[in-house]
Amino acid sequence: MSNVLYELKKISSKNIVAPKGFSAAGIHCGIKHKKKDLAILASEVPASVAGVFTTNAVQAAPLFVTKEVVYNTGKMQAIIVNSGNANACTGKQGMADAYEMQKLAANKLGISPSYVGVASTGVIGEMMKMEPIRTGVEKLQLGKSLENGIDFAQAILTTDTVMKNTSYSTLIDGKEIIISGTAKGSGMIEPNMATMLGFITTDANIESKELQAALSEITELTFNAITVDGDTSTNDTVIVMANGLAGNDPLSPSHPDWDNFYRTLKAVAEDLAKSIARDGEGATKLIEVKVDGALNDEEARKIAKTVVGSPLVKTAVFGNDANWGRIIAAVGYSGASIDPEKISIKIGPALMVQNGEPFPFSEEQLTDILKSNEVKITVSLAQGDGHGLAWGCDLTYDYVQINASYRS
Known part of the structure; x- marks a missing residue:
């Protein structure tokens, strides 16, 4: 066969x-x-x-x-x-x-x-x-x-x-x-x-x-x-x-x-x-983070999960705020090996960071992208062949409300 x-x-x-x-x-x-x-x-x-x-x-x-x-x-x-x-x-x-x-x-x-x-x-x-x-x-x-x-x-x-x-x-x-x-x-x-x-x-x-x-x-x-x-x-x-x-x-x-x-x-x-991930308590959006060009797959997954788990990234997505600084900061503290001058970041199809520097983008376009119920973030590192995916959700007011009264 x-x-x-x-x-x-x-x-x-x-x-x-x-x-x-x-x-x-x-x-x-x-x-x-x-x-x-x-x-x-x-x-x-x-x-x-x-x-x-x-x-x-x-x-x-x-x-x-x-x-x-x-x-x-x-x-x-x-x-x-x-x-x-x-x-x-x-x-x-x-x-x-x-x-x-x-x-x-x-x-x-x-x-x-x-x-x-x-x-x-x-x-x-x-x-x-x-x-x-x-x-x-x-x-x-x-x-x-x-x-x-x-x-x-x-x-x-x-x-x-x-x-x-x-x-x-x-x-x-x-x-x-x-x-x-x-x-x-x-x-x-x-x-x-x-x-x-x-x-x-x-x-x-x-x-x-x-x-x-x-x-x-x-x-x-x-x-x-x-x-x-x-x-x-x-x-x-x-x-x-x-x-x-x-x-x-x-x-x-x-x-x-x-x-x-x-x-x-x-x-x-x-x-x-x-x-x-999509049904996270109080969530309104699924967040997918894709990392490519890492030294290896394990490093890529570590970065992806760090970004998708960042409370500041999650709240920015909830607020439709294209704050890429929160994304690159999470990449930096992930513990993975990176070269800051090689990092590029996209939200959806929109390039926001290229080789570690701001890339001109439309705030209006990014706001529309972030209003979707599924937001995709891509981080490219240009260091190797490693790639990884992670999923999470936005962090909302309802998350606090649900967990403040869980036992009742």
Whole structure:
């Protein structure tokens, strides 16, 4: 079979249960006042699994449980998720509650607890309300419809204003495989690995080792390339489950269609990452920063993320202010190697800085560009072949309002 790059087909239904063999459910059980807050995602068979988790030294109880499944069991068949309570900084009782959630889901599905992951998001430092979860698990009715996928996606949200869903298909060994994802996150977003939860399903046949390597690499280019407010959560988790029901030969980098799988997984991750950045708390605009000509890709990504994370850049974008001095200052303090006399900067198509010096531009044109709901900033360094992308959002009055009253 030849190494053919097939077209990625975006699936309009954007359904986390679109791949073969997955089902889901989401309900309101009582952790939150009104909105859905409890969900389960399951596979018909144990699936290969990969995970990436927060780099915050303070980690929530569910992460320890899920890491055991990912790193020790190496297979996952289901994950139970709650929103409204992070189960973080809750001591031994919090750990016991996370394990109980694992067992509740396992008993519900008739599978081993060692195949069940746990994820939580919400307020830090409050004990989990377990009784609503106990009764809620019994009420969950898993299914494979679009509505089931929507219920799951809604149940994992906190301050999000919209669901984040995406789905693509491609061909592997001549067979259609589907990769779908859903995520939550709008504040406390500074992943190295923010609060961010991401769940990706696929019916592709791939071993956990190869899946983990692909996810870890793709995470650096997507989830770890976004920032909303510079805060790293205690609960960040991205999980990929691959149940193999598409029937393709096992995937690895030597497989003729590996690039098709990798590009499709990256497309799903990038869609979810950009959706999180676009839905930053109070945000009105998505900001994309592209850096080229850096010494290497790592330096380029560092600069891009520094620029998109600068509060002064973010507020300038919110105010439609073409203040390029804030951009070049962020480039300078990024910690990357630069030559100030070689820097050029564009906002949209408009050149503002050339070789480190002002380039004449129209304030009226730049104001119109900045009024768009997606603002693209390009920084060219003319030092090497490194390139990188990062995404974020503007910083608005509403961000302060949302976070000043989060617990109420």
